[in-house]
Amino acid sequence: MATPRDPGMDHTSxxxxxxxxxxxxxxxxxxxxxxxxxxxxxxQTNETIxxxxxxxxxxxxxxxxxxxxxxKLTSAAGxxxxxxxxxxxxxxxxxxxxxxxxxxxGVPAAYAFARFKFRLGEFIAFTxxxxxxxxxxxxxxxxxxxFQYLGLADTYIGLIWVYQLIALPLxxxxxxxxxxxxxxxxxxxxxxxxxxxxxTFLRIAVPLARPGIAAAGLLAFIFCWNNFIFALILxxxxxxxxTVGALAFVTASGIQxxxxxxxxxxxxxxxxxxxxxxxxxxxxxxxxxxxxx
Amino acid sequence: xxxxxxxxxxxxxxxxxxxxxxxxxxxxxIVTVFGPSGGGKTVLLRLIAGIEVPESGQVLIDGTxxxxxxxxxxxxxxxxxxxxxFPHMSAxxxxxxxxxxxxxxxxxxRSRVNHIVRLLKIDHVMGHKPRELxxxxxxxxxLARALVGAPKxxxxxxxxxxxxxxxxxxxxxxxxVLLRKFGSTVLYxxxxxxxxxxxxxxxxxxxxxxxxxxxTPSEIYDRPATVEVARLFGDPxxxxxxxxxxxxGRVAIANAQLSIGAEFASAxxxxxxxxxxxxxxxxxxxxxxxTFPVDVVAETPLNDRSVLLLRTADGKExxxxxxxxxxxTTPIGAAHAAFASASALMFDRASGLSIARGARP
Amino acid sequence: xxxxxxxxxxxxxxxxxxRVRLLPYLLSLPALLVCxxxxxxxxxxxxxxxxxxxxxLPAMKGFIGFDNYIAFAKDPAFxxxxxxxxxxxxxTVVLELLxxxxxxxxxxxxxxxxxxxxxxxxxxxxxxxxxxALMWKLMTNPNFGILSYFVxxxxxxxxxxxxxxxxxxxxxxxxDIWVYTPFIMILLLxxxxxxxxxxxxxxxxxxxPWSFVFFRITLPxxxxxxxxxxxxxLLDSIQQFDIIYAMxxxxxxxxxxxxxxxxxxxxxxxxNVGKSAAMLMVLWLxxxxxxxxxxxxxxxxxxxxxxxx
Numbered sequence: 031m032a033t034p035r036d037p038g039m040d041h042t043s044x045x046x047x048x049x050x051x052x053x054x055x056x057x058x059x060x061x062x063x064x065x066x067x068x069x070x071x072x073x074q075t076n077e078t079i080x081x082x083x084x085x086x087x088x089x090x091x092x093x094x095x096x097x098x099x100x101x102k103l104t105s106a107a108g109x110x111x112x113x114x115x116x117x118x119x120x121x122x123x124x125x126x127x128x129x130x131x132x133x134x135x136g137v138p139a140a141y142a143f144a145r146f147k148f149r150l151g152e153f154i155a156f157t158x159x160x161x162x163x164x165x166x167x168x169x170x171x172x173x174x175x176x177f178q179y180l181g182l183a184d185t186y187i188g189l190i191w192v193y194q195l196i197a198l199p200l201x202x203x204x205x206x207x208x209x210x211x212x213x214x215x216x217x218x219x220x221x222x223x224x225x226x227x228x229x230t231f232l233r234i235a236v237p238l239a240r241p242g243i244a245a246a247g248l249l250a251f252i253f254c255w256n257n258f259i260f261a262l263i264l265x266x267x268x269x270x271x272x273t274v275g276a277l278a279f280v281t282a283s284g285i286q287x288x289x290x291x292x293x294x295x296x297x298x299x300x301x302x303x304x305x306x307x308x309x310x311x312x313x314x315x316x317x318x319x320x321x322x323x
Numbered sequence: 324x325x326x327x328x329x330x331x332x333x334x335x336x337x338x339x340x341x342x343x344x345x346x347x348x349x350x351x352x353i354v355t356v357f358g359p360s361g362g363g364k365t366v367l368l369r370l371i372a373g374i375e376v377p378e379s380g381q382v383l384i385d386g387t388x389x390x391x392x393x394x395x396x397x398x399x400x401x402x403x404x405x406x407x408x409f410p411h412m413s414a415x416x417x418x419x420x421x422x423x424x425x426x427x428x429x430x431x432x433r434s435r436v437n438h439i440v441r442l443l444k445i446d447h448v449m450g451h452k453p454r455e456l457x458x459x460x461x462x463x464x465x466l467a468r469a470l471v472g473a474p475k476x477x478x479x480x481x482x483x484x485x486x487x488x489x490x491x492x493x494x495x496x497x498x499x500v501l502l503r504k505f506g507s508t509v510l511y512x513x514x515x516x517x518x519x520x521x522x523x524x525x526x527x528x529x530x531x532x533x534x535x536x537x538x539t540p541s542e543i544y545d546r547p548a549t550v551e552v553a554r555l556f557g558d559p560x561x562x563x564x565x566x567x568x569x570x571x572g573r574v575a576i577a578n579a580q581l582s583i584g585a586e587f588a589s590a591x592x593x594x595x596x597x598x599x600x601x602x603x604x605x606x607x608x609x610x611x612x613x614t615f616p617v618d619v620v621a622e623t624p625l626n627d628r629s630v631l632l633l634r635t636a637d638g639k640e641x642x643x644x645x646x647x648x649x650x651x652t653t654p655i656g657a658a659h660a661a662f663a664s665a666s667a668l669m670f671d672r673a674s675g676l677s678i679a680r681g682a683r684p
Numbered sequence: 685x686x687x688x689x690x691x692x693x694x695x696x697x698x699x700x701x702x703r704v705r706l707l708p709y710l711l712s713l714p715a716l717l718v719c720x721x722x723x724x725x726x727x728x729x730x731x732x733x734x735x736x737x738x739x740x741l742p743a744m745k746g747f748i749g750f751d752n753y754i755a756f757a758k759d760p761a762f763x764x765x766x767x768x769x770x771x772x773x774x775x776t777v778v779l780e781l782l783x784x785x786x787x788x789x790x791x792x793x794x795x796x797x798x799x800x801x802x803x804x805x806x807x808x809x810x811x812x813x814x815x816x817a818l819m820w821k822l823m824t825n826p827n828f829g830i831l832s833y834f835v836x837x838x839x840x841x842x843x844x845x846x847x848x849x850x851x852x853x854x855x856x857x858x859x860d861i862w863v864y865t866p867f868i869m870i871l872l873l874x875x876x877x878x879x880x881x882x883x884x885x886x887x888x889x890x891x892x893p894w895s896f897v898f899f900r901i902t903l904p905x906x907x908x909x910x911x912x913x914x915x916x917x918l919l920d921s922i923q924q925f926d927i928i929y930a931m932x933x934x935x936x937x938x939x940x941x942x943x944x945x946x947x948x949x950x951x952x953x954x955x956n957v958g959k960s961a962a963m964l965m966v967l968w969l970x971x972x973x974x975x976x977x978x979x980x981x982x983x984x985x986x987x988x989x990x991x992x993x
Contacts, residue, residue, distance in 0.1 A: 050790060057787055058801060061808050061862065064819050067830055071822065080828050135714035142711035154712055157719045163919045163975035164726075167944050168964040171951050172725035172732065191721070198718050215407040218374045221394040222401045223468065224424035227707070237411050256812035258926040259944075273814045277930055280818060287828065294818055298811050305810035309803050312810075312870070 071291035094292035117275030132197035144209035197250035208242025245311030272297035325350040325508040331380035342532040355523030400469035408453040415449040577635035579615035586680035601644035603666035614659035732961035739955035752962035784868030817930035849939035875909030
């Protein structure tokens with residue numbers, strides 16, 4: 031949908047075109063450069079990195095990645111075991127299972143909110159919405175104590191449960207709108223045709239809301255993956271996802287910078303790829319439908 | 324009794340939409356539910372289907388109380404006004420969906436679906452999705468879905484509304500034949516009075532949530548129960564005059580005293596509304612004791628008739644309908660109009676109820 | 685209309701309306717459990733904030749009412765936290781708003797180039813803020829960081845970025861801008877593209893100067909989107925944890941101890957449950973007031989946005 035040009039300038043002057051080009055280039059550089067640079071760093075050996083001035087032209091190497099993937103880092107100081115792959119696996123496990131659970135719990139609930147007006151639904155919607163803006167530590171700090179008490183500290187189950195606090199509100203919010211968009215008469219027609227409520231939900235409502243469910247799931251996955259503070263407080267070394275793991279990686283001694291860069295690249299690539307794939311849904315999900323584009 | 328509705332009531336947000344409504348239909352009966360928009364026709368169907376639940380009253384299907392039964396347990400078929408086809412399924416799957424809950428074999432389902440879609444002449448579009456179909460095809464697919472299960476009760480919510488005129492006239496002829504073939508008890512909702520008269524054995528006139536009259540089409544036309552019913556049936560609409568008959572059965576129209584017959588003696592002195600249908604009014608150049616003076620203002624053709632716009636001395640407009648063969652035979656200007664007293668319909672002005680001929684005072 | 689469905693929702697085959705009414709409750713049970721999982725710790729934290737309790741001094745645990753809060757009022761460290769948090773919030777939100785608006789205006793036309801750029805600009809937003817901080821930490825490393833190098837080319841040597849109390853705030857604000865400006869940009873771009881064309885076409889025909897169009901037509905129509913974006917960012921910025929913690933853990937010294945970072949340090953370094961809970965309750969109070977205002981007016985803003993769309 032093209033918008034008309036600013037009035038008073040029927041034809042863009044060359045100056046305006048140049049300025050606009052310069053501005054756009056500057057913006058593109060500012061936002062893309064860090065990613066590009068870290069990618070570059072991940073392909074450099076330590077000595078290349080430490081060279082001043084920094085070089086763009088160099089001999090790329092995959093040694094950083096192989097070190098991470100193999101889990102072994104051989105340096106002048108000896109061989110060190112790197113558990114980063116385990117962090118990656120934790121991220122995959124936690125994000126995937128959390129989203130699956132949130133979908134399982136959230137999609138039926140979203141349907142209930144869309145189709146029925148009941149006070150419990152209003153209460154749940156209000157609570158989840160108001161806590162979207164509340165400081166996470168407020169819930170996490172007592173939770174860390176409660177978890178110790180319940181024996182859930184440092185367990186995958188505990189983490190997946192806590193990750194519901196991230197994924198579930200998102201799914202409820204987005205999927206509810208998609209269910210509301212389905213004409214109720216379509217569901218009525220299926221019921222009149224002789225099908226039970228459950229069949230109607232599974233074969234009519236859910237398939238018709240599938241784009242919304244997919245969008246919500248993808249978005250929830252990205253948010254779970256990017257989460258830092260939940261895992262920082264409630265996970266110990268062997269359960270940490272990449273966000274926490276990368277930080278620990280940096281502070282551990284004897285690690286080479288190239289590997290840090292490679293670790294960062296491996297950590298952000300999944301979400302960046304997913305974001306590119308699902309970018310159409312991101313506006314809606316990020317603002318939680320605050321403004322319909 | 325295939326379908327019995329007993330004192331059904333339904334309101335939304337304090338507004339009563341269905342008001343103590345009762346209706347009966349025998350097996351195989353085709354009842355048209357007709358009335359102005361907002362009268363509650365769709366709500367009535369939804370109550371029978373189980374999509375809505377009444378505040379009071381009962382829905383009995385074959386004698387069983389189904390007032391609160393879920394829609395899938397009622398054994399009904401319904402065609403919605405906006406079709407409500409499943410957009411993600413093919414037309415075939417849409418129709419077959421009414422059969423899949425029953426434990427029939429794949430081939431049995433296919434033969435039943437093929438049978439009905441062939442009858443409705445949509446067999447060639449079964450592979451398409453709903454969005455690829457025309458309105459007429461969508462409507463017939465929705466109809467097929469409602470019919471394929473041979474339901475005891477068939478609810479049709481203005482199915483011809485969004486169909487183009489030519490197809491609508493065709494369906495108006497084909498549908499009754501089709502419906503009778505299936506033998507279900509049918510409730511057919513429409514806002515078109517001609518459709519109501521063409522399709523139903525009986526017409527239930529639903530106004531403001533109440534059934535005002537249930538009768539055969541000719542009874543509704545010839546003996547409407549209220550002024551509103553008289554007004555709703557007929558095109559052009561019935562002519563209405565506010566009169567008060569005297570003891571001799573005469574009323575004053577345009578300063579002329581005309582007789583409406585002695586059968587309305589009970590209405591003497593009562594403020595009434597006199598209704599004369601346009602086709603019961605004759606226009607001539609000669610005056611006699613049964614005419615009143617009018618001015619012929621204009622003449623326009625309407626379908627197979629010619630309608631004259633007449634105006635009386637006191638400014639009232641009257642419509643007269645002549646057969647098309649008589650078109651153009653009436654000169655513009657002063658003339659005299661008359662009507663046979665036998666065609667007069669009388670209604671109490673306060674209540675709107677019809678006053679029967681020969682009623683006792 | 686869902687209003688009509690409320691009285692008789694589709695339900696599993698049953699004859700009585702009572703069981704029909706149970707269905708929505710059953711369906712939303714797990715969501716309810718999550719709510720409880722949020723509310724329970726919340727009330728626990730509220731209670732803790734009224735205690736004197738350090739995990740390493742369990743014997744001294746006791747109820748002290750609002751003493752933690754009163755102590756804050758007299759505590760310069762608390763006010764330092766408030767100051768830093770507000771400064772961080774104002775800087776990030778204002779700068780991101782200006783930059784985001786500018787970019788959105790540049791990308792307003794729906795050309796292939798513009799759409800490509802706006803998609804690419806999503807990427808910083810989708811990066812985990814903690815990892816973004818790490819990336820910038822590497823880039824600002826005094827030994828090999830590319831940014832240190834660039835800055836040295838401009839004649840500034842030994843720019844300490846995150847390791848100096850005077851420049852640390854600048855550094856983390858920079859990271860925040862990098863991550864979150866696209867958020868504002870996306871919202872405002874969606875808003876800009878949904879504005880009706882007629883006022884702008886009419887203004888072009890009448891030869892109205894661009895400044896008038898921008899300030900009197902564009903901005904007012906964009907206001908719901910701007911307010912939405914700003915409120916979202918205000919609420920997130922004042923609670924920022926990931927970027928600051930990953931960059932400097934609140935240091936150097938106490939130059940970056942915003943609310944949540946401070947509360948974290950109080951809890952895990954000083955094991956002071958009471959004080960950290962009180963600090964978080966103060967933060968919660970601030971965000972609650974803001975978000976209540978937002979939620980109350982959100983629907984109204986949304987309606988206006990719908991009206992323009």
